[in-house]
Amino acid sequence: MQILEHAFTPAVNLKTEMRSQNSTGISGAVEIDTPDGMCLGKETTHSYSDFFISEEVIRERCMRELTLVPGIGPKRAYEYQRKGLTNLTDLKHTCRREPAEEIADVIGNGTPGEIIRVFQDAHRGNDPLLLGFSHALPKEELLYFDIETLGMFQSPIILFGCGVWKGNELKVTQYLLRDIEEEPAALYLTGQIFKKHAHVVTYNGKGFDIPYLNNRLAYYGEKMVIPALHFDLLYPTRRLYGARVSNCCLGTIETQVLQIPREDDLPGYLVPAYYQNYLRTRNFRVLDPIVKHNELDVANLALLLRTECEAVYG
């Protein structure tokens, strides 16, 4: 992390501050040196008000999930609830006593990871309830992550967006390739961030960003990243808002759920074409919309996660 930390402290490893909006640079971006070569880094900050959910609240809420017990479906859970058995611990006089007690024990005393595993065993690993843990953890441990690629999974990642908390500010650090040869450096820096932040927040990261990142790391013979907890907002979003939005693209959710429509945003599917254009023309201006798009993707992840937590626990 040394190199990265210092990269944003002028005079240490900082080669040249790029001039703003000229033909050779991205405004606010700096060159970062790594053992695997150089790439560009850019940092922006986004302020959010504080929000916290206590672990106790989450545990209490999860205790009410009777369907976590094998053999209890929604119908049976409803019958129990009508009889006043609303808590896992209430099942001690039923035939489900043993499994219910085991699960209640995990929910009461287990780690968040263990609780998530209980949900996974009940095929509910993507339950919106579990998002609560993201706001119960020390938030410095969270990494908000989004990548931009050349389109096919065998091709390079051209931009890595990483958001981490500094107090109430989300610091979005982006690593950008000026040329494909800078991918190893950007991967190295991203790997370093993953080492420092155990948990990751993404939108469809389970299906896309993390496997893609790992495939690129494996491609270069580097170690893969394994987040401790992975909060992938796509599935909870589908569950919470799927019925009332036209689709579950992040942009749609921002407009229809968060009510923050983007202006002049570059649609994600145009990113590969824009970058190819840049590779041919070397015109940095083409990259600006890609960088902005990715920055908003990362920053809005924080807002979406928080909105969903409030929806579930608020």
Added chain:
Amino acid sequence: MDEKNMYVKCEEARIPEYCMPVCPLSTKISDYLAGKNIRLYTHQAKAFDLVSRGKNVIITTPTASGKTLAYSLPVMEKLMQIPNATALFIYPTKALTRDQLIFFTEIDSALHARTKPAIYDGDTQQELRPKIRANSRIILTNMYELHQILAWRAKWGDFWANLSVIVIDEAHRYRGVFGSNTALLLRRLRRVCNFYDAEPQFILSSATLGDAGSFAETLTGMPSVEISNDGSPRAKRTFRIYAPENKSSISAAAELVRSQINAGMQTLCFTRSRNAAEITAIRCREEKTLGKIASYRGGYRPGERKEIESALKTGNMAGVFSTNALEVGIDVGGLDSVVISGFPGSMISVLQQAGRAGRNGRDAVITFVAGQNPIDQFYARNPEAFFNAPREQAILGTENPYILSSHLLCAAAELPYKPERDRKYFGDIATEIISDLKNKHLVASTSKGFVYCGVENPTQTTPFFGINGKTWSVIFGRTTLETMDESQAYLEAYPGAIIFHQGERYRVEKTDPEHNIIRVVKSSDTYQTRPISTTEITINSREKTTRHNNLLVNYGEVTVSSQILGYSVIEYDQIIAANELTLPPREFTTKACWIIFDEECGIAPEKLPGSLHGAEHVLISAMPHYVLCDRSDIGGVSTPYHCDTVSPTIFIYDGVAGGIGLAEKAVELFPEIVCFAREIVSGCTCENGCPSCIHSPKCGNNNQPLDKLGTLTLLSYLERESGKPLSINNSDVNS
């Protein structure tokens, strides 16, 4: 059956030759063999020894000689010795893969080997895939799937790192352009494994081939030892060649099968086409047959096929009419008799099909029923030529720049490409191609090697390996009867066409190109249909003309278009009507070379069509040896008048849309090809042409017209022209 039209040749029974491997068998394997009462044949013992010593081998013993056991015993031994070792088994068809899984599941549980054999191919459910990758030490797949999964390094790393053996079954199928693609794919696989410090061994199983050792070496890139000392027993085999008179070969084959079934002989009849398999079965059913019969071919649903396979094995099926789909090593047990209705295109196929006959030491009868085409008729007249045909060679190459560059793109997407390290897989020519790809912005140079940076999935753009064409479904009411690929759909499922399915006739009502659906209704009529089609070739652009002394060879882009003009309605081999159709042509653009003739070639106008046609066939036979492909990779058209060249012309074109460098290379090597073609014809002792010279097994015009003498005259003329020294004193040059 007419005895006078029957040529009979007997092969005496052969007793088994047993042998114990020199390398010691583990107790588990010995117990397994003892428990099943198996003694190893000489070739199985040799395979065990060579594989145990780390050699790459190719096993070329005949069908039903126990090849599966020969290659799986040493593999199982290895996997039991090394607890993490994995093995990859590659099969050419999904049906065969499913069949082999049964074998591996059985042997795995008998040996307690804990290899968890599983199939991983396009049909494998998404949610099962991670478990298979993580737990199975034996994975069965096909080349297409391997091509797709190589890039998923993050997911497959552990499997590749532990890969100790790669088994390729039916390896003779990987020839020509398909073989070249496979050879490069296998080099990509080796490169990825070597990256993890794994050096897997190759075991190939193949039909009998000429020069199998060097074929295996070209295919895998590794020196290989041929194992051909067949020690399996062989029942007495009677081989008959039957030329029916006054009836079609279909009727003759149907009658023959029926009489054999009624005599209690379980019979498998191979036909040349899907339609023929169905029609022969229908013909056979027309009179009382003592036992169940079925037809079998590609396009049937897997369950349907499985049912027929197991009914054959258990003896519940008296007769099956099959395309070459049953030629591969699917276990259907041995049969009393095999009927080969029509020459299947290669001697490799004849031997594979014949190998299905013979079980439990009972005498086996194999009958080749000659059809009306010149090849079949030639063999009917010259049966010795049938038995003495030379071993066919499987030709493939690894330096075709078109194929190589698409595989280099895939390779660069799998692992950064380092020229100094990777030329041992792809040769020095690869280094040139990589720098060309860099200029095209498809790969980028990084400190870790060349990296793929295109925007398309490189595996989709590989010719022959990409997803080519769509699959059409034949739908009756609400059920899907079968599926067919695009070219089959065009040729077999035009409106009004009769489609056969397990003895039922269906008429095509309409086709829906948007959804790739063919709607059919049941038909009670007794006719069948045959399309009337034409193939035309037009020159789009001439890119170059190469002069070999006096011989000019043109090269450029052409469009080959085939069109169905209508169809004939046929009842009992008689055409009773013809209907017209207006259908769009099926076109593809490719690269071709062509030569044009003038009156100096010395052929009388009436002999010209047969001579050009013959020359076209022989040039196509000769070309694969120089451009390293299979004859099915190239096509030809010859015509006494072509409207673009305004002359008699022979075209030879690449069978792959867009062209793949075959015609392009042939332009440069044309004098050699002509010379070899002339030698083929002048060295052949037949009178009017035969399969060894001017007949083509895939001729669209039934090998008519053909003129052997005229062919020889034409080729000699071309040879002379190409050999004439170019000098200003030679007046011919300037004429």
